[in-house]
Amino acid sequence: MNKTLLIIGAGVEACEGIEIAQQMGLKLIIADGNPEAPGFTMAHHRLVVSTYDAEAIALQAWELVQKGISIDGVISMCADVPISVATVAQKLALPGLSMESAQLVADKLLMKQRLQQKGIAIPRFKAVASTTDLIVFAEETGLPFIIKPVDSRGARGVQLLDKIEQFESAFLFAQKESPTGRVMVEEYLEGPQISTETLIEDGRCYTLGFADRNYEWLPLTKPYMIENGGDSPSALDPAQRLDVIQTVEKAALALGITSGVAKGDMVLTSNGAKVIEIAGRLSGGYFSTTHIPLNCGVNFIQQALRLALGEKLDAKELVPKQNCGVAIRYLNLKPGLVKSITGIEDAQQSEGVEMLSIYIQKGDSVLGLQNHTQRTGFVMTKAETKNQAIQLAVAALSKIRVQYDD
Known part of the structure; x- marks a missing residue:
């Protein structure tokens, strides 16, 4: 594929998506504020600039175009920067989020106001x-x-x-x-919480990502809302899943997302599905890059990249090929100064493990959890069923031992 894609975000979570873009034969311009970001190793051109500095990214991209380097699309990879994506798309006349939609998904209050105006069920x-x-x-x-x-x-x-x-x-x-x-x-909405991810082409929606979110830690982490991963297939029945899917797709279109990706945070209440938030981007947490393909067999990132390049999707490639059990669970560690960590290799070699990553090492301080960025590591597992995948994830993490300094 003789095209060039600008990817905003080059952190660890972005690397799998960047690798897919590389495998598609794309030339890659990659922007990130960290000059040591691992995704830069796959870049043809590096833009060392904050992912949040929309004007600077757009200017540097425009300067590359003036030098004869064509740019055919822009997308963020595991980075919540809709304004940056929309600014580049607007300046270079590329497919993607409109500035209005980017502002709506970047501002939770504006988002809720628009959804309310459009009659979408929200808290x-x-x-x-x-x-x-x-x-x-x-x-x-x-x-x-x-x-x-x-x-x-x-x-x-x-x-x-x-x-x-x-x-x-x-x-x-x-x-x-x-x-x-x-x-x-x-x-606060009572009921199961669900993560969704939807491809949208000219207003037609394909919701391939659907996972039950796991808030079993909530009694311990309150008042902070810390999620301990999620799992697929959903425990919801077909009618409930359809309710969630129809609601999230209507919400995405109500926010003006007619081409690209919409990530949904949803709750199924006793009165039906309701929207917590919609993001106009690929999800983080390896959901779009790894969880969705393991569950349904569709390369979600590849399809999202095609949309970013203005290409048409092939409906046959969007049909789920399987419905495997997939689970992600995070390490649950007490606060303290880490003296040693053992068992990581044993955990990696455990049955069903597809990914395992530990973010801490000897000498690091484990903090009491206040947000998702403070989680200390995770495992993702695949099995025939959802419950089997959850059991394998818990078993793998149980092999990791952390000792603390007194």
Whole structure:
């Protein structure tokens, strides 16, 4: 394929997606603020610039074009930077998110307002500017409810509040985690939570990613909303899955995502499926790069790259070929200073293990979990069934032993 793709993001999680782009024969321009980012090893041209600096990325891309280097598409890889992608697409007249859609998915308050206007099922929500606003919301909706930054990511600042005594500290923490200092609250929805991932071509949706999210840690991590992985196939019945899929696809289109990828965070309530958030990008956490292909046999990244290049999808390639059990689980470690870690090789060689990554080493400090970026390692397993995959993941992680300094 004699085309050039600009990929924004070159971190560890992006590497699998970048490798797929390389295998497709694409020439790669890669942008990342870390000059040592591992994905740069596969780049034909490196742009060492923050993934959040939309104007700088667009300018450097435009300068390459002026030098005779064609750019046929732009996509972010495991990086939540819709404004950067849309800015490049707009400047170079490339396929992808419109600036309006990018602004909607980058700002959770604007997103909820648009979804509400379009009649999409969502939790009750409100912008808040003080703890007094929290008290008013609690009187209106009751406890518990969610407080979150309007424009952060990775669950930073997201908290589940069930006591009035938490309000002041929770508001200040959420405000600190927002780049613009803005905070919102929303109703806490009871019910199974689901991650989805959808390819969209000219308004036609193909939701291939569908996994049950695992919040078994919540009683221990509250008020922080820390997910311990997820698993497929979903435990939901066919009618429930259809409800979730139809709702997330309507939500993506309501946000103007008519070509590209939409990632959905969903809840199936007693009143049907509701949208927590929609992102106009590929997911992180190896969901799009690894989990989806292991589950259904479709190379999701390859199809997303074709959309980014303005190519037509082949419907035959989007038909699931299998429905295997896949699970991801994270290490559950107590806080402390790491003295030693053993058992990693045994865990890697365990039955069903497809991926295992440990983020800590001797001398590192394990922190109490406040957001997803602080998790210390994970395993992904594949098996014939979902429950078998979960059991294999738990068994593999049990072989890892961490000792702490006194």
